Amino acid sequence: MAYLSEDALRAMGFAELGVNVKISDKAAIYGAEQMRIGDNSRIDDFCVVSGTVELGRNVHLAPFCLVAGGKPGIVFGDFSGFAYGVKAFSQSDDYSGQTMTNPTVPAQWKSEKFAKVEIGRHAIVGAGSIICPGVTLAEGTAIGALSLVLQSTEAWSICVGNPARKLRDRKRDLLELEREYLARENQLGR
Numbered sequence: 609m610a611y612l613s614e615d616a617l618r619a620m621g622f623a624e625l626g627v628n629v630k631i632s633d634k635a636a637i638y639g640a641e642q643m644r645i646g647d648n649s650r651i652d653d654f655c656v657v658s659g660t661v662e663l664g665r666n667v668h669l670a671p672f673c674l675v676a677g678g679k680p681g682i683v684f685g686d687f688s689g690f691a692y693g694v695k696a697f698s699q700s701d702d703y704s705g706q707t708m709t710n711p712t713v714p715a716q717w718k719s720e721k722f723a724k725v726e727i728g729r730h731a732i733v734g735a736g737s738i739i740c741p742g743v744t745l746a747e748g749t750a751i752g753a754l755s756l757v758l759q760s761t762e763a764w765s766i767c768v769g770n771p772a773r774k775l776r777d778r779k780r781d782l783l784e785l786e787r788e789y790l791a792r793e794n795q796l797g798r
Contacts, residue, residue, distance in 0.1 A: 609632055609634075609652060609653055610632065610633045610634075611630040611631060611632060611633065612631050612632070612633050617629060617631060620637060620640040621640050621641045622640045622641070622643050622644070622645060623640075623641055623642060623643055623644050624643075624644035624645065624646075625644075625645055626645055626646040626647035626648070626649065626665065627647050627648070628647055628648045629645050629646075629647070629648070629649055629650070630649075630650040630651070631650070631651045632651060632652050632653045632654075632655070634653040634654055635651045635652065635653065635654065635655040635656070635657065636655070636656045636657070636658075637651075637657050637658075638656070638657070638658035638659070639658055639659055639660075639677075642659060642660045642661070642677070643657070643660070643661045643662070643663075643677075644661075644662040644663070645662075645663045645667075646663055646664045646665035646666070646667065646686070647665045647666070648665055648666045649663045649664070649665065649666060649667040649668070650667075650668050650669070651669045651673075652668075652669060652670050652671045652673075653671045653672075654671050654672045655669050655670075655671065655672065655673045655674070655675070656673075656674050656675070656676075657669070657673075657674075657675045657677075658675070658676055658677060658678075659676060659677030659678040659679065659681065659682075659698065660677040660678065660679060660680070660681035660682070660698075661675055661677040661681065661682050661683075661684075662681065662682075662683045662684065663684045664683075664684055664685050664686035664687070664688065664729070665686045665687070666686060666687045667684045667686070667687070667688055667689060668689035668690070669689065669690050669694075670689070670690060670691050670692045670693075670694075670735075671692055671693075672692055672693040673690045673692075673693065673694050673695070674694075674695040674696070674697075675690075675695075675696050676695075676696065676697045676698060676699070677698050677725075678697075678698045678699040678722065679698075679699070679722060680698040680699060680722045680723055680724040680725075680741070681698055681724050681725070682696055682698050682724070682725040682726075682727070683724070683725070683726050683727065684727045685726075685727060685728045685729035685730070685731065685747065686729050686730075687729055687730045687786065688727045688728065688729060688730060688731045688732065688745075689732050689733070690732075690733045691732070691733060691734050691735040691736075691737075691753070692735040692736070693735055693736045694733045694734075694735065694736065694737050694738070694739070695737075695738045695739070696725050696727070696733075696738075696739035697725070697738075697739070697740060697741055698722065698723060698724055698725050698741050699720055699721060699722045699723075699741055700720065700721050700740065700741050701718065701719075701720055701721075702718070702719040702720065702721065706719065707719040721741050721742070722741065723741040723742030724742070725739055725740075725741065725742070725743055725744070726743075726744040726745065727739075727745050728744070728745050728746045728747035728748065728749060728763070729747045729748070730747060730748045730782060730783075730786075731745040731746070731747065731748065731749040731750070731751075732749075732750050732751070733745070733751040733755075733757075734750075734751055734752045734753035734754070734755065735753045735754070736753055736754045737751050737752075737753065737754060737755040737756070737757065737772075738755075738756050738757065739751075739757045740756075740757060740758050742760075743757050743758070743759065743760055743761075744760040744761070745757070745760070745761050746760065746761050746762055746763040746764075746765070747763045747764065748763055748764035748765075748778055748780065749761040749762075749763070749764070749765055749766075749767065749778070750765075750766045750767070750778050751767050751768070751772060752766070752767065752768030752769070752772075752775070754770070755767065755768050755769055755770060755771075755772040756769075756770040756771050756772060757771070757772045758771045758772070759771070759772075761774070762774060764777055764778045764779075764780060765777060765778060766778045
């Protein structure tokens with residue numbers, strides 16, 4: 609995997625760009641001026657990221673992810689991430705059949721849903737999952753692979769399925785590891 613140089617990243621015109629940010633030269637970024645990316649975050653090959661998007665520190669988007677922030681936006685908390693092929697949408701057509709759909713149809717004949725998506729600190733989403741408009745993945749949420757997330761989650765829960773439902777609580781041991789990691793980073797002066 610090859611990453612864009614720091615100069616190339618700066619030239620893209622991000623609203624905010626942290627240190628040690630890695631973006632693949634094979635990722636597609638649309639509307640960089642609407643995006644904020646925190647320290648140590650990484651976007652891998654074949655990801656498409658568009659619209660209003662904010663990545664906290666140490667956020668990872670694995671290959672083939674789609675992050676469609678649109679106008680409402682998608683916000684990733686620190687240490688969150690998407691596994692291969694996860695898709696998140698902040699807007700969607702109405703699939704009921706009451707209105708027309710797709711971007712070639714003028715707005716007066718459509719009824720789109722526009723709602724911000726929030727991915728909480730330490731939330732992780734398994735491969736192939738889909739996050740729908742208006743969903744908040746609370747802090748520490750883990751979403752199993754191939755899940756369809758239509759509703760917001762409880763903090764520190766593990767959710768799976770189509771539609772995704774809570775399976776059980778998630779351990780919080782990683783919070784101590786976060787403290788150690790950040791303390792070490794501060795000692796090294798980063």
